[in-house]
Amino acid sequence: MISRTGHRVRGGRLGHVPSTLPDGDPVPPSGDLPEGALDGLGERPFGFYVHVPFCVTRCGYCDFNTYTASELGPGASREDYAHTAIREVRRARANLGDVDLPVETVFFGGGTPTLLPAADLVRILAAIGEEFGLAPGAEVSTEANPESVDPAYLEELRGGGFNRVSFGMQSAREHVLRVLERAHTPGRPAHAVAEARAAGFEHVNLDLIYSTPGESDDDWRASLSAAIEAGPDHVSAYSLIVEDGTRLAARIRRGELPMPDDDVAADRYLIADAMLAEAGFEWYEVSNWATSEAARCRHNLLYWTGGDWWGVGPGAHSHVGGTRWWNVKHPAAYAQRLTAGVSPAHAREVLTPGDRAVERLMLELRLSAGFPLGELDRPRVVARALADGLLEVEPFKTGRAVLTLRGRLLADALVRDLT
Amino acid sequence: MRIQPGQTDPAVIRNFCIIAHIDHGKSTLADRMLQITGVVDDRSMRAQYLDRMDIERERGITIKSQAVRLPWQVNGTEHVLNMIDTPGHVDFTYEVSRSLQACEGAILLVDAAQGIEAQTLANLYLAMNNDMTIIPVLNKIDLPAAQPEKYAAEIAHLIGCEPEEVLKVSGKTGVGVRELLDHVVEKVPAPVGEATAPARALIFDSVYDTYRGVVTYVRVMDGHLGKRERILMMSSGATHETLEIGVISPEPKIADKGLGVGEVGYLITGVKDVRQSRVGDTVTSGARPAADPLSGYEHPKPMVFSGLYPIDGDDYPELREALDKLQLNDAALVYEPETSAALGFGFRCGFLGLLHMEIVRERLEREFNLSLISTAPNVIYQVIMEDGKEFTVTNPSEFPTGKVDRVFEPMVKATVLVPSEFIGAIMELCQNRRGNLQGMDYLSEDRVEIRYTMPLGEIIFDFFDQLKSRTRGYASLDYEPSGEQESELVKVDILLQGEAVDAFSAIVHKDKAYSYGVEMAKKLRELIPRQQFEVPIQAAIGARVIARENIRAIRKDVLAKCYGGDISRKRKLLEKQKEGKKRMKMVGRVEVPQEAFVAALSTESSSADKAKK
Secondary structure (H helix, E strand, O other), rough: OOOOOOOOOOOOOOOOOOOOOOOOOOOOOOOOOOOOOOOOOOOEEEEEEEEEOOOOOOOOOOOOOEEEEHHOOOOHHHHHHHHHHHHHHHHHHHHHHHOOOOOOEEEEEEHHHOOOOOHHHHHHHHHHHHHOOOEEEEEEEEEOOOOOOOOHHHHHHHHOOOOOOEEEEOOOHHHHHHHHOOOOOHHHHHHHHHHHHHHHHOOOEEEEEOOOOOOHHHHHHHHHHHHHHOOOEEEEEEEEEOOOOOOHHHHHHHOOOOEEEEHHHHHHHHHHHHHHHHOOEEEEEEOOOEEOOOOOOOHHHHHHOOOEEEEEEOOEEEOOOOOOEEEEOOOOHHHHHHOOOOOOOOEEEEOOOOHHHHHHHHHHOOOOOOOEHHOOOOOHHHHHHOOOOEOOOHHHHHHEEOEOHHHHHHHHHHHHHHH | OOOOOOOOHHHEEEEEEEOOOOOOOOOHHHHHHHOOOOOOOOOOOOOOOOOOOOOHHOOOOOOOOOOEEEEEEEEEEEEEEEEEOOOOOHHHHHHHHHHHHHOOOEEEEEEOOOOOOHHHHHHHHHHHHHOOOEEEEEEEEOOOOOHHHHHHHHHHHOOOOHHHHHHEOOOOOOOOOOHHHHHHHHHHHOOOOOOOOOEEEEEEEEEEOOOOOOEEEEEEEEEEEEOOOOOOOOOOEEEEEEOOOEEEEEEEEEEOOOEOOOOOEEEOOOOOOOHHHHOOEEEEOOOOOOOOOOOOOOOOOOEEEEEEEEOOOHHHHHHHHHHHHHHOOOOOOOOEEEEOOEEEEEEEEEEOOOHHHHHHHHHHHHHHOEEEEOOOEEEEEEEEEEEOOOOEEHHHHHHOOOOOEEEEEEEEEEEEEHHHHHHHHHHHHHOOOOOEEEEEEEEOOOEEEEEEEEEEHHHOOOOHHHHHHHOOOOEEEEEEEEEEEOOOEEEEEEEEOOEEEOOHOEEEEHHHHHHHHHHHHHHHHHHHOOOOOOOEEEEEEOEEEEEEEEEEEOOOOOOOOHHHHHHHHHHHHHHHHHHHHOOEEEEEEEEEEEHHHHHHHHHHHHHHHHHOO
């Protein structure tokens, strides 16, 4: 399995674009937003997500909206992609109107963004800057694969305005990487981090995956040690999710690999939290740890705190003022729409106040900042959660529901009980 | 005109029934008789013409009896044959006995490839005790596997005739059916009664019809019943007017002249509930009532009980309505509301037996579109406390707490017919079910009748299933009530996190309490999803815990990631999970999915599932 640049990682932080799109309401060809969606625009943080739907090969566990060259039809080539994406950036400005809307965060994910020439990524970022303007100190991230970048590439990105890079490390164990069908060698992530630092990147993240079939507790500890050793200021750790339709799912079904066990995943989570805390990383979201508040991923925090963002690219999701929409999935259909001057949006949903309340709880309860107790309306469930050790006592006294370590592992159950 | 209803000379009437096992071809033989006597032409013929309910036709069994009037000429004399179709299952023995009482003769119909079965044997004994004329017949002689010589010898041995006297027919091809009808005329005695005496007619069946109300099937013993006549039901004392009176041939035909001595037909009085016109009761004239009823009326007595609950609690009113409707047509069905902490609102229902239970349940689900959970079937227990108080327990969760002195349970005499190679298997099974061997007889060289007394409670607990699987399906079973017996019975409760789940309580023999407890606890551990806390499952007799399992606490219930594109998907998943939560039943703090109850209870009613086959 040879991969020159990054692979999209399932269970990896990336996951901005799942392969299956939800059902929704139709979107007019103009892409105009429904009434009310633009109210208060500019008062909330605003960001851009740019989806790059290309991979050299597809990993065994990946179910993202990404394509190898052979899977792509005409009109959707890598060479044309920057041009097509920039068309959507220009449409975004038209749809959002003239309001002053400085961009706080930009995130390039995929697929494998670094499969495009660095100049293409820089061009797209520049177009966003031209249309909206980047806020002072804006966070600009891209995903990358440890073995795919070199110092020159990283320097070109840094020069073009990128200041954060996220490497899909996954594991430091060769046999685990093999099950995941990842190509890089165990030692490579450390070098990649060093190269990024040398190129001047302020923030570097490593993505890790745990409870892969065949991984032991010690394998996981070794991966965490290697990640910590490499010196990033941010680590994301995800339990492997076996998605239907992937090669991994097929291998498990055939009995070639065991199904990851939830109790094992719980143990691994505890190991991760302990080792990362020991190394000076503090959790700020269920699956994310950072060495300082400045090292937290602002783009993701924007997702989790009800910010607005425009998702560029096939299958990309957007959210503006309580309306969520998502683009057509296939790169060829996406390119065709934009060439024809039509919105690439496939469908959308206008959230009811109830939906928004559920989403807010579901997302904010996962954060170390927690959720205001005063806005929870199930006192008995809350009291029981505190008694059962799912909520921290100290913040509770000052009116915040903050998950304990055990609470983080049962967050979904608690959200179900609270809604 | 001397064979018109109401004007028929009893001397030309022959009333007979067919005693046969479920799949020995009774309905097919009846079909041929309808065709050969010309009452149904070939164009209108359909298979199993007389079986009315879908369930009857699908399962190939008759639940309710029927009576058909057939013309048949012998030696130039027109005769009237009344064929009374009898139910073929042990649950309906009482109804069988009433059908037999309405006849002077019985065709004993036996599959030439299988030989006689236990239930047939039981009904044959009933007929012989009634001094009825038995006409032995082997059916399906066209089958390649038929062994007419062997089974003719077996039958001859049973009824005390010569093997040559056993007639051989094929209901399928019609071979031998004419000869059989001739034989009926020749051998079955004509009915005898007093034409001028006050009317007495035996009700041998009573059926509710949506359009007509209750249709009551009768055999006139003495006197005459006419239309627009006030009649009296002698056991209930109720009087009704006959709005219509007639015969079935095989479609209803109004009899303007009524019905006379020896005749079989139906009457309609406009009553809406079969309990007002009960099988076994005697109909007499309201104006000139008979002094004494015909003998043998018994009130149907439920033997097996089970709780029926709608899976969707909102269906409770529909379930009540459906039971009300079924009862219109089923005088043996009894029910009363009950509440289960685990299952909600439902009904405790009493049935004649397992098949009756299964049929009721199936009709509720099929005809009334209800989804039901039924609790494990149980029998009636009499409990005497040390202070002398007595309780009748039809629901294990109501078994009294405190100092129990003695417990009595209903017993049955069970008869198993089986090829002799399986004797060991049967004895092992029956012994294991607390059976007492009463005797054993060879019906032929390789077929044996084994008799046991046994608690009914052991039979309704997957006995039939075991019997069939241990004998490769060859064994057949019949049983009849045989009093009560004191037994060492205990109630086993199943507790989730210390709370008893009423639906899982069972009354079992003390030697089996442990295995019941262990098995149930294990099963529930598999079926109940892990909760946020550890859930102990215990089986207990009173305060004494006899088995324990643990459902370990769930430790991880969180999706690792939730980014921009995941939010809609995750919210929808959450909503779906919440919907699922609504279908959970709470036992204390433990969420138990409805499916867990269904699955835990269904395996135990598997005996009922098999009994219908």
